[in-house]
Amino acid sequence: MDARSAALVRANFRSVTDAPGGSERLISAFYGHLFADNPRLRELFPPAMDMQAKRLATAIQFVLDNLEDWERAQKFLEQLARDHRKYGVSAAHYDAAGRALLSAFRTFHGPNWHRELEEGWRDITILISASMAIGANSDKSKPFWEATVVGHRKVLEDLAIVRLQSDGPIPYQAGQYVPVAVPQRPKMWRYLSPAIPANPYGEIEFHVRKVRGGWVSPAIVNETKVGDRWQVAGPLGGLHVDRESGRDVLMIGAGTGIAPLRAQLIEMGQRGINPRVHFFIGGRYPCDLYDVENMWQLSQSNPWLTVVPVCEEKTNPWWYPHPPADAPYGMHRRLIGNLGAVVASFGAWADRQIQIAGSARMIEDTRRALIAVGTPEYIISSDPV
Ligand SMILES: Cc1cc2nc3c(=O)[nH]c(=O)nc-3n(C[C@H](O)[C@H](O)[C@H](O)COP(=O)(O)OP(=O)(O)OC[C@H]3O[C@@H](n4cnc5c(N)ncnc54)[C@H](O)[C@@H]3O)c2cc1C
Structure with a gap:
């Protein structure tokens, strides 16, 4: 993609995110197109999708910020696709998702949509869907592991330390984060950062703070019991000491x-x-x-x-x-x-x-x-x- 097109899509995305409720409208148009064209995909996602807008907007922004360092963007997208395997999303779905994203931009901009935007966003959505398909195909490991809660300790009124024993070692590097789903809120995956390095016994520890009005974190802090079975998906992120x-x-x-x-x-x-x-x-x-x-x-x-x-x-x-x-x-x-x-x-x-x-x-x-x-x-x- 040339510098002019890159500047155009960046400025265009800024106009979306700066508009009141802009990201939410864009992402709801995206899911509208995606589920209208592929109704069976809807079953793969949780009932409440309100946090998806923020996550997707953050992901698109990350890609736009790294267009000149495509290796970094590609690595991020591949990780994201590996992560989406926990929903049952496979490589074949990313083509549909890329087309739905392009349609969402068209819907969002209505009469202000023009040829240069179409070409710029088409290039970006193809790059995104191709990178994500590569990521989804590249990982043949399990999409998630099961782990049993073996300890739950409230160290502050709104903060709990949860220890789990997974059925097998989860291959994360210290500094990475993992998507987690708890039985009290099925399919509502949230990222948590393990607070101890991976070990061969599959022990893992999370520190969770209750977000007021949140779906999942209050359930973790207040309702988690020893014996609960959690799902923990593959690791993401790259914080590390070089x-x-x-x-x-x-x-x-x-x-x-x-x-x-x-x-x-x-x-x-x-x-x-x-x-x-x-x-x-x-x-x-x-x-x-x-x-x-x-x-x-x-x-x-x-x-x-x-x-x-x-x-x-x-x-x-x-x-x-x-x-x-x-x-x-x-x-x-x-x-x-x-x-x-x-x-x-x-x-x-x-x-x-x-x-x-x-x-x-x-x-x-x-x-x-x-x-x-x-x-x-x-x-x-x-x-x-
Ligand atoms: C890379 C990464 C690592 C993370 N690691 C941890 C961790 O180790 N421990 C941990 O407790 N949390 C961690 N989080 C945050 C966690 O993933 C959830 O976002 C958080 O627990 C809220 O989830 P919820 O379902 O309770 O709230 P939601 O139902 O998702 O959100 C409810 C409302 O709260 C707002 N909100 C969401 N998150 C926050 C927040 N953190 N602060 C203030 N407002 C918020 C939302 O905008 C929304 O309006 C991490 C997030 C990321 C992206």
Whole structure:
């Protein structure tokens, strides 16, 4: 695709996402076309499709952002297609999906649609569907594994640590995330990041925060029972420490966003030689740093690791049930302030490889704070949330 067409489709997609409810209208037109032409595909998806718009829009944006680095975009699309195997979507369905997406753009723009847009989006939708078909065909492993809940512990009113034993080892790399479906909300797959590295016994641990008004996370935090059977699909994402780069590491995590960082640190703890790692763990109140003690313990036996807790408030809120004397080890060195601002106050960390994990807003704020002090953007990685 030439630079002019690329600029045209990018600007066009921006006009869709900037319009109030634009992404939702586009994606609902996409599913409208897809299910009208292929009614049997509807059964493969969950009844509630409200989160699909955001996910699909994020995926299209990622592809558009990486048109000049097609290998990266292709890898992402192949992973996405492997992930969709859990719904029963196969390579043959991607041609239909590509055509439905092009029709959705036509429907969205109505009379403003023109030949250059048709050609630009046709090229993109063909690239997307071809890459996804390659991804779906390339993976002959199981689309998902079954795992039994063996532990469920609420560490905060709205946050639970869930431990599972899968029927077979799930082949993920520390730092990746996996789609998960729970019996209380069948077929409603959500991404969760394992908080420990994969092991041969199939043990896996997730840290889940309840999102108010959410479908799945409140069910996980409040209703999960030992013995529940979960489905866990193939891994996605590429957060990792690049050992070849020769760069030390800066990790910044908030809330359950610490999970993929924690998994990598535990995995690194099993090796003899590691780059130096500074790990900033943030939260609003001290009690939000629910795992700081474990990370502090890890740093005590691994001199390459420095853990820095950061809280916005000095004390816990009045409703937190434990007395201040219960402060975990590791908190004596905590810094007070906004996580991104605190990390950036130490400088640009330009000689590091940087991973940021947390909510979309936290990632964006932290990324912006670092770039403002001169951090090169290319050294920063985060998951598409
Ligand atoms: C790569 C990746 C890794 C993730 N890892 C974890 C993890 O390890 N632990 C974990 O607890 N969650 C994780 N999440 C978030 C998780 O996948 C769900 O999005 C989240 O649990 C909400 O699901 P839900 O069904 O309860 O809410 P939904 O029913 O999907 O959404 C309900 C409403 O809440 C909003 N919403 C959705 N997610 C959030 C959020 N995170 N913060 C604020 N508002 C939100 C939606 O916009 C919607 O309006 C991860 C997400 C991604 C993309």
